[in-house]
Amino acid sequence: MLQITKKVSLQKYNTFALPSTAEYFCSVSSQAELSEALAWGKKHKQSIIILGAGSNVLLVGDLAGLVVHISILGIELTSQKEDDLVIKVGAGENWHQLVLKTLEMGWNGLENLSLIPGCVGAAPIQNIGAYGVELSERFDSLEVTHKATGDVRRMDLSDCQFGYRDSFFKQSGQDEYIITAVSFRLSAKPDICIEYPALKQALMKLHTQLQMKHGQSFHEILTPKMISDIVSSIRRSKLPDPAIIPNAGSFFKNPVISLEAETALKKEYPDITSYDLYNGNMKIAAGYLIEKAGWKGFQRNGVGVHDQQALVLVNLGGSGYELLSLASDIQASVLEKFGIALEIEPRVYQ
């Protein structure tokens, strides 16, 4: 039977390690337990908040209502036609462990998304992406339970309305649905993706170590598992480990501006990092803007900006309120200096 506990500390359930308390808390490991939790919420007139691994939330205060931690497991090959295959994964599976498992099975496609913290069920919420690949490119469908009615349905690519760190679940569908399983389209045939600048740079450095023969291309020599290892090692060198320095990864989205605006910005800041979105818009590095505005390494009241990566805010023993206040000052100073509005990436609960 489902166990619902009163007054549970969420400190170990969020990677900022913020000392928020859930009024009620339960962990569900099946569809039946989820239905039980929803029925309990309805009966006791308590709102429901869903939590995965807490790596993309900022808990500013305590959470009223029932916090439901999703721990539904399972990885299943549901179809295979020649090299194309589909797997269905329980929402509570750990994302990086899934990536490793798929590579071990020879199911390729998720390698660029290695070492992203969190659970599988949260991955579609902001269409996780890294090193040139977004979840939407490997997505087949997902299963959701409607919070209010308990109805179960399948949603496909067009239903999910994926965008850059965005989806239906962050827009009109916010807080309406609980994702219980996600299906991915992978391939038994490796087709590595190495165009992302930071990945390409790392490969150039590894050129001699890889002992490539004259005329050989990276595509001939690199396996998806090697890409996963390289991406993991770049990430380890660039991002602070939340277990050591509590953080939620990128705190702001990289802003998207017009090509004209980017050209004007580049005149003044020739070394700014930008990526062509091939639709007349450019994505520029928010970390660069924050660093140039003088925030890198800044600390106050137990919170700060990481000294190696300005895009990452860190909790050094402060509060969610202090993190939000620092974020707001950073947003104001970047807006004043560059005329660019930064958008917060994690979900803020206050």
Ligand SMILES: Cc1cc2nc3c(=O)[nH]c(=O)nc-3n(C[C@H](O)[C@H](O)[C@H](O)COP(=O)(O)OP(=O)(O)OC[C@H]3O[C@@H](n4cnc5c(N)ncnc54)[C@H](O)[C@@H]3O)c2cc1C
């Ligand atoms: C060090 C670090 C590096 C990171 N790097 C990246 C990166 O490279 N790319 C990237 O895209 N993200 C990155 N992130 C952000 C984060 O890892 C992802 O957004 C991840 O998918 C969040 O998963 P989670 O289980 O921790 O979600 P949570 O933080 O638990 O939840 C996030 C939101 O999703 C909702 N949610 C969670 N599970 C479900 C569900 N099953 N159904 C419905 N709603 C749900 C929650 O209610 C909440 O609003 C990084 C974070 C950290 C700490």
